[in-house]
Amino acid sequence: MACMKLGSKADAFQKQGQAWFCTTSLPSDIVVEVEDMAFHLHKFPLLSRSGVMEKLIADASEKGDTDCTINLKDIPGGAKTFELVAKFCYGVKHEITASNVVNLRCAAEHLEMTEQYGEDNLISQTEIFFNQVVLKNWKDSLKSLQTCADEKIIPHAETLNITKRCIESLAVKASTDPNLFGWPMVDHGGPMQSPGGSLLWNGISTGARPLNLSSDWWFDDVSSLTLPLYKRLVLAMEARGIKQEIIAGSLEYYAKKYLPGLSRRKSAQMGAAIDPPPEEDQKILLEEIDRLLPMQKGLVSTKFLFGLLRTALILRADPSCVLNLEKRIGMQLDQATLEDLLMPSFSYSMETLYNIECVLRMVEHFMAIDQATGGASPCSIEDERLLGSPSLTPVTMVAKLIDGFLAEVATDVNLKLPKFMSLAEAVPEYARPMDDGLYRAIDIYLKSHPWLAESDKEQLCRLMDCQKLSLEACTHAAQNERLPLRIIVQVLFFEQLQLRTSIAGCFLVSDNLADGSRQFRSGLGAASQDGGWNTAVRENQVLKVGMDSMRMRVSELEKECSDMKQEIEKLGRVKGGGGGGGAWSSVSKKFGFKLKSQMCSAQEGSVSKQDNNNNNNNNNNNNNASGKLVKSRGKEQKHKKDLSWEG
Numbered sequence: 001m002a003c004m005k006l007g008s009k010a011d012a013f014q015k016q017g018q019a020w021f022c023t024t025s026l027p028s029d030i031v032v033e034v035e036d037m038a039f040h041l042h043k044f045p046l047l048s049r050s051g052v053m054e055k056l057i058a059d060a061s062e063k064g065d066t067d068c069t070i071n072l073k074d075i076p077g078g079a080k081t082f083e084l085v086a087k088f089c090y091g092v093k094h095e096i097t098a099s100n101v102v103n104l105r106c107a108a109e110h111l112e113m114t115e116q117y118g119e120d121n122l123i124s125q126t127e128i129f130f131n132q133v134v135l136k137n138w139k140d141s142l143k144s145l146q147t148c149a150d151e152k153i154i155p156h157a158e159t160l161n162i163t164k165r166c167i168e169s170l171a172v173k174a175s176t177d178p179n180l181f182g183w184p185m186v187d188h189g190g191p192m193q194s195p196g197g198s199l200l201w202n203g204i205s206t207g208a209r210p211l212n213l214s215s216d217w218w219f220d221d222v223s224s225l226t227l228p229l230y231k232r233l234v235l236a237m238e239a240r241g242i243k244q245e246i247i248a249g250s251l252e253y254y255a256k257k258y259l260p261g262l263s264r265r266k267s268a269q270m271g272a273a274i275d276p277p278p279e280e281d282q283k284i285l286l287e288e289i290d291r292l293l294p295m296q297k298g299l300v301s302t303k304f305l306f307g308l309l310r311t312a313l314i315l316r317a318d319p320s321c322v323l324n325l326e327k328r329i330g331m332q333l334d335q336a337t338l339e340d341l342l343m344p345s346f347s348y349s350m351e352t353l354y355n356i357e358c359v360l361r362m363v364e365h366f367m368a369i370d371q372a373t374g375g376a377s378p379c380s381i382e383d384e385r386l387l388g389s390p391s392l393t394p395v396t397m398v399a400k401l402i403d404g405f406l407a408e409v410a411t412d413v414n415l416k417l418p419k420f421m422s423l424a425e426a427v428p429e430y431a432r433p434m435d436d437g438l439y440r441a442i443d444i445y446l447k448s449h450p451w452l453a454e455s456d457k458e459q460l461c462r463l464m465d466c467q468k469l470s471l472e473a474c475t476h477a478a479q480n481e482r483l484p485l486r487i488i489v490q491v492l493f494f495e496q497l498q499l500r501t502s503i504a505g506c507f508l509v510s511d512n513l514a515d516g517s518r519q520f521r522s523g524l525g526a527a528s529q530d531g532g533w534n535t536a537v538r539e540n541q542v543l544k545v546g547m548d549s550m551r552m553r554v555s556e557l558e559k560e561c562s563d564m565k566q567e568i569e570k571l572g573r574v575k576g577g578g579g580g581g582g583a584w585s586s587v588s589k590k591f592g593f594k595l596k597s598q599m600c601s602a603q604e605g606s607v608s609k610q611d612n613n614n615n616n617n618n619n620n621n622n623n624n625a626s627g628k629l630v631k632s633r634g635k636e637q638k639h640k641k642d643l644s645w646e647g
Contacts, residue, residue, distance in 0.1 A: 002097070002098065002133045002134070002137060002140055003095040003096060003097045004095065004096040004097075004125070004128075004129045004133065005093065005094075005095050005096075006088060006093070006094055006095070006096060006125060008091060008093065009090065009091045009092050009093065010092070010093070011087075011092055011093065012024055012090065012092060013083070013086070013087065013092065018036055018037055018038065019037065019038045019039070019040060020037065020038070020039045020040065020083065020086075021040045022040065022041055022042065022090070024042075026042060028040035028041055028042055029042055029043055029068060030042065030043050030046070030057065030068045030069075030070065031067070031068070031069045031070070032046075032069075032070050032071075032072060032082070032086075033069065033070070033071045033072070033073075034072050034073075034075060034078060034079040034082045035073075035078050035079045036079070037079040037082075039082065039083075039086060041086060043057050043068070045089040045090050046086075046089055048089070048117065048118060049088070049089045049113055049117050049118050049121060049122070050089070050111040050112060050113050050117060051111070051112030051113075051114065051116070051117055052110070052111045052112050053070075053111060054117070056070045057070070074110070075107055075110055075111070076103055076106035076107045076110055076152055076153055076156045077100075077103030077104070077106065077107050077152070077153065078152070080103075081100070081103040081104060081107045082107065084100065084104060085104070085107055085108070085111065085113075085122065088122050088125075096125065096126060096129050098133075098134050098137075098139075098140035098141075098143040098144045099143055099144075099147060100147075101126055101129055101130050101134060101144060102130075102144050102147045102148060102153060102157060102162055103147060103153060104122065104126050105123070105126040105127065105130060105160065105162065106153055106156035106157060106160065106162075107122075108121070108122035108123045108126055109123060109156065109159075109160060110156065130144070130162070130165075134166075135165060135166070135169045138170065138173050138218075138221070139221075141166050141169040141170050141173070142166075142170060142221055142222070142224075142225075144162070144166050145163065145166035145167065145170065145225065145229060145233075146224065146225065146229075148162060148163045148166065148229065149225070149226045149228075149229060163229070163232075167229075167232055167233050167236050168236060170218075170222070170233055170236075171233065171236040171237045171239070171240045171242075172240065173218075174218050174222075174237055174240075174242060175237065175240045175241065175242050215243075215246050215249075216246070216249055216250070216253070218250075219249065219250050219253040219254075220253070222250065222254075223250075223253055223254045223257050227284070227285055227288060230254060231288060231292065234247060234250065234251070234292055235292075244294045244296060244299055245299050247292075247294070248293060248294065248299035248300050249300075251289055251292055251293055251300075252300050252301075252304055254289070255285070255286070255289045255304075255308070256304075257274070258274075258276070258277055258282065258285055259276075259282055259285065259286060259307075259308075259311055260276045261282075261307070261310065261311040261314060261315075262304070262307035262308065262310075262311060279315055282311070282315055283315040283316070283317055286308060286311055286312055286315065286317055286321065287317055287318055287321045289308070290308070290312075290321045290324050290325060293328070295324075295327070295328065297331040297332050298332060301335075302329060302332050302333075302335045302336045302340065303337075303340060305325060305328050305329045305332075306329065306336070306340040306343070308325055309322065309325040309326065309329065309343070309358070310343055312325060313343070313346045313355070313358075314346055323361075326358060326361050326362050326365065327365050329362050330361070330362040330363070330364075330365030330366045330369070331365070331366070331369060333362055333363065333365075333366040333398050333401070334366070334394035334395075334397040334398050334401075336401060337401075338401060338404045338405060338408065341354075341359055341401065341405045342354055342405070342408060343355045343358060343359075351414055351416075352409070352412055352414050352415050352419070353409070353412045353414070354408075354409050354412070356409065356415070356419050356423060359402075359405060359423065360422060360423050360426055363398065363402060363423070363426040363427065364426055366395075366398055367395075367426065367427070367428065370394070370395050395428075395430075395431045396431055396432075396433065398427065398431065399427045399431035399432045399437075400437060402423065402424070402426070402427050403427075403432075403437030403438050403440070403441055404437065405423075406420065406423060406424055406438070406441035406445075407437070407440050407441040407444050410441050410442075410444040410445035410448055411444060411448045412448070413448060413449065415445075417449075417452070417456055417459075417460065420445060420460075421459075421460065421463060424438065424441070424463050425463065429465065432468065433468070434468055434469070434470060435464040435465050435466075435468040435469055435473075436469060436470050436472075436473045438463060438464045439464050439469060439473050439477065442460055442461060442463065442464060443480065443482065443483075445460065446460070446482040446483070447482060450482075454484060457482075457483070457484050458484045458486060458487070461483060461484060461487045466487070466490045466491050466494045467494050469491065469494075471495070474491050474492075474494070474495040475495075477491040478491050478492055478495065478560070488564075489564065492557060492560060492561060492564070493561075495557060496554060496557040496558070496561070
């Protein structure tokens with residue numbers, strides 16, 4: 001720390017208990033009381049330097065007091081600062097540093113120690129040191145600013161613009177290359193380095209190593225400031241044009257230092273170990289951080305925002321602060337994780353284990369922004385199934401996140417159906433390329449709430465689209481006793497339709513391959529013809545095996561539908577005495593079974609015709625394919641038994 005030495009005389013002050021004595025040959029003729037200390041001094045050195053002391057001594061002399069006693073109760077810096085003032089008046093050796101210059105400057109102003117009462121008086125000396133030394137150096141400016149936090153110094157420092165000058169100095173240095181100030185000068189790889197790599201100052205090795213400072217080099221230093229001073233510094237840095245992401249990084253560092261509730265897990269505390277401030281101070285700090293953070297996406301991590309939100313809910317922060325944090329998270333909800341969303345409910349009612357309302361507001365805000373910006377066009381369902389992976393658009397990522405959250409909270413027996421459905425409906429249909437995640441959440445909810453009425457179950461299951469379920473999900477749903485019968489019928493129908501569509505597509509590909517093979521044979525030589533024809537034959541065999549497997553699956557589904565029809569007819573005869581056929585007709589009309597059955601029959605006929613044409617050329621291959629189908633059928637049955645979607 002830089003310092004300025006004043007005075008030339010030896011120290012002539014001696015402390016005895018709560019009193020200071022000047023050990024000169026002359027007896028003291030004045031007592032100055034400052035706080036709980038008494039200074040036994042002489043009148044002349046004081047009145048020759050201070051206008052205030054001159055007036056007070058003159059007033060005491062007019063009253064005829066033999067024992068001149070003066071009380072300085074309002075002097076900035078208290079007894080410790082007045083000790084330095086007294087030494088300056090006596091010409092005793094002492095130092096002005098960045099830690100005491102603010103107090104000395106304010107005390108000198110308070111005592112009117114101007115040039116009128118002596119050349120090179122204390123006001124001019126402290127001003128020279130403050131402007132030419134302190135404000136030129138980052139560490140000294142920061143140290144002086146920290147002393148301005150004293151309640152007795154604040155009004156005097158503000159009057160003299162000391163606080164403002166320190167803040168401006170720090171703001172300028174934070175926005176400037178750190179290599180351009182400080183001592184020793186940092187020079188990366190230049191002539192200022194010794195052969196050993198240490199820094200040189202005037203040709204002398206300092207032993208220091210050059211540091212590659214990043215833009216966050218000042219975060220830890222300014223985190224030692226009190227909140228009011230730190231806030232003013234941040235605003236000054238913004239005015240200087242420092243990037244928003246750097247300002248946000250400093251705010252995040254400051255918050256993590258003084259808000260212990262930001263992290264769910266215990267971690268090493270940043271910087272020196274400090275005691276957490278009282279809860280009321282934490283609440284004020286959190287609300288101030290929210291006001292200072294720019295409302296911009298991606299400036300801080302989503303995990304940090306969730307930490308602020310959890311802390312705000314615990315500390316009962318202002319509702320506007322909570323809503324702002326929810327909006328900030330909603331802007332970048334696609335970057336959140338399932339662990340982030342699982343925030344405990346801190347309400348007095350404790351209706352649910354997790355805070356559903358908070359998550360719902362985040363989703364609504366995200367969807368509002370997505371619709372306002374046009375969003376990203378999701379892939380079609382057919383493209384998704386062919387690609388085998390979901391779209392990575394933000395809205396699709398949020399849909400997947402919410403489906404996972406629904407599956408987690410579905411086990412809460414206190415979670416009401418309307419609240420579960422409102423959160424599921426907050427994600428639009430186009431955001432879900434597949435409904436497997438939503439089906440899993442619905443199944444878990446049905447398992448945890450077995451007392452739901454049949455109408456409520458049907459209302460819940462309408463959230464998912466049976467056409468957007470994968471083959472594995474359809475297989476599980478077809479055997480799920482918790483689902484309503486109407487939903488099971490829909491699942492079976494769409495699964496059968498999906499398989500028949502796939503078979504028709506396979507035949508179309510087979511025809512194209514056959515045409516290509518004929519063109520290939522006519523255009524190549526004899527050797528090439530043999531190789532190309534063999535490849536086409538092998539591909540045809542693979543396709544035929546796949547089509548035979550699908551044909552067997554379709555037959556199974558038709559048998560299951562037939563069994564279900566018989567069960568429904570039995571139920572109808574029991575209830576209505578022979579009205580089962582009508583019941584099945586109504587179901588058939590509702591789901592379009594008559595029309596689809598005719599279509600499927602036509603497709604089956606085309607399939608049989610195509611098979612007859614191919615059987616003459618592939619009799620030997622069919623025997624091998626049949627063996628493979630038996631093994632494939634066994635694996636498929638085993639897979640159906642092992643499949644589990646119950647959380």
